[in-house]
Amino acid sequence: TNGQRFETYAIPGEPGSGEICVNGAAARICAVGDKVIIVAFAYTDEPVTRQVVVVDDKNKIAQNL
Template sequence: MQIEVLKSKLHCATVTEANLHYMGSITIDEDLLDAANMIAGEKVQIVNNNNGERFETYIIKGERGSGCVCLNGAAARKAVVGDVVIIISYALMDFEEAKMFKPTVVFPKEGNRL
């Protein structure tokens, strides 16, 4: 049996940009991606702590060291600059493997720094 479990989480990152006129996705600083064990193209769930919105999109790699967390396209309607979001990715794995798996959780500091 396979189950879906938390793989990675960026807990309480701050939205730095919302770009409505861009193909959809979320752009995330490459340093944050590395720290959270996430990759470009990966499906993520975004939870907005400010307004309760929850939605899914995929990751685009942002400039390393920029602190960028930019919602693009339709996702830009779900948050404004300054909103605090949780970015979550999940993985499918065998039930027994999942019992021992430890997710990667990152708590960015001010400016989305590590």
């Protein structure tokens, strides 16, 4: 964790892989092992229910808030 804040795009990965991959310019300020807080949003006309999860060291869901 380095305290950097940045905004970038999100691309869905392989379900269940636990992989967090930072691409583009943002990749230059992250390193393997950094803790990353992800906030994702979408513009939509459809109602959306929020989902908040806490993951473990292997990025598996440990808690669903």
